[in-house]
Amino acid sequence: MNQKIGFIGCGNMAKAMIGGMVESKFASPDQVYASNRSLPNLEEVHQKYGVQVTQDNLEVAKKCEILFLAVKPKFYPAVIEQIKDSVHENAMIIMIAAGQTIEQNEQRFGKRMKMVRSMPNTPSLVGEGMTGVSINDLITEEETRLIQSLFECFGRVEFLSEDLMDAVSGVSGASPAYGYMFIEALADGAVQQGIPRKQAYVFAAQALLGAAKMVLETDLHPGELKDQVCSPGGATIEAVAKLEETGFRSSVIQAVHACTEKSKRMRK
Ligand SMILES: NC(=O)C1=CN([C@@H]2O[C@H](COP(=O)(O)OP(=O)(O)OC[C@H]3O[C@@H](n4cnc5c(N)ncnc54)[C@H](OP(=O)(O)O)[C@@H]3O)[C@@H](O)[C@H]2O)C=CC1
Numbered sequence: 001m002n003q004k005i006g007f008i009g010c011g012n013m014a015k016a017m018i019g020g021m022v023e024s025k026f027a028s029p030d031q032v033y034a035s036n037r038s039l040p041n042l043e044e045v046h047q048k049y050g051v052q053v054t055q056d057n058l059e060v061a062k063k064c065e066i067l068f069l070a071v072k073p074k075f076y077p078a079v080i081e082q083i084k085d086s087v088h089e090n091a092m093i094i095m096i097a098a099g100q101t102i103e104q105n106e107q108r109f110g111k112r113m114k115m116v117r118s119m120p121n122t123p124s125l126v127g128e129g130m131t132g133v134s135i136n137d138l139i140t141e142e143e144t145r146l147i148q149s150l151f152e153c154f155g156r157v158e159f160l161s162e163d164l165m166d167a168v169s170g171v172s173g174a175s176p177a178y179g180y181m182f183i184e185a186l187a188d189g190a191v192q193q194g195i196p197r198k199q200a201y202v203f204a205a206q207a208l209l210g211a212a213k214m215v216l217e218t219d220l221h222p223g224e225l226k227d228q229v230c231s232p233g234g235a236t237i238e239a240v241a242k243l244e245e246t247g248f249r250s251s252v253i254q255a256v257h258a259c260t261e262k263s264k265r266m267r268k
Pocket residue numbers: 008009010011012013014035036037038039041057070071072073075078079096097098119120121122173174
């Protein structure tokens with residue numbers, strides 16, 4: 001691809017995607033532009049990845065055919081107001097904000113635009129991102145393939161209807177945070193049993209990475225994979241029973257629900 005890719009807002013999520021794109025060589029550093037309110041994040045991405053940086057949002061909006069809006073949802077109205085008359089004539093706008101809808105942002109631009117609503121996650125930085133994507137009807141099949149390969153350069157992508165995008169925040173946008181909490185908790189448990197802290201994180205994280213890979217690569221149901229670990233009368237089933245007793249699954253389901261509902265409220 002030879003389009004220029006711009007990021008307005010260069011915080012945690014933009015940095016993860018820029019890192020993923022440049023490290024995977026999907027885009028060369030001179031194709032990628034980022035603007036941000038303050039300097040430190042810009043200096044960081046320039047130093048690490050060699051991408052072009054500026055504090056002027058308009059410069060990025062004018063230059064880039066693919067434009068990520070990577071500011072917090074509450075800043076979308078002001079940023080769109082600022083750039084709407086300057087965006088590239090062929091611009092495709094990629095929203096990454098929780099809760100923001102395509103219709104809402106078309107209205108802010110005051111005209112029909114090629115719009116993508118996406119929900120990526122921070123493991124994009126290490127090539128293991130998961131992104132949910134919805135597109136509007138102005139996006140062609142060729143552009144859809146481009147969007148797919150763009151997000152695939154740092155992980156997996158699934159297209160789905162826009163009414164499910166808030167739930168994507170709950171299941172994959174936010175869930176790395178739940179995963180880190182689980183890893184911390186597993187490691188605390190291991191430390192309690194005498195395993196050194198540093199090793200405890202390796203044991204916990206690698207075990208979960210392996211479990212995730214088993215689900216994605218064996219096509220077996222997660223329940224069946226769980227059953228394979230639980231030897232009859234063995235140790236694992238004791239732990240599983242304790243997790244059930246303390247509401248583990250219900251607590252995770254409620255967490256996804258809370259995140260999804262909050263995502264919906266964030267567009268108001
Ligand atoms: N973090 C995550 O895991 C995920 C985040 N998202 C979405 O990504 C978006 C960004 O989130 P995240 O990266 O975490 O947030 P951050 O706060 O880390 O980054 C937002 C960046 O936007 C900059 N900014 C704010 N206002 C402007 C402006 N007017 N012009 C230019 N830059 C501006 C901020 O600059 P400054 O530093 O100067 O304040 C900051 O660097 C959100 O909409 C969020 O919903 C989606 C999926 C996952």
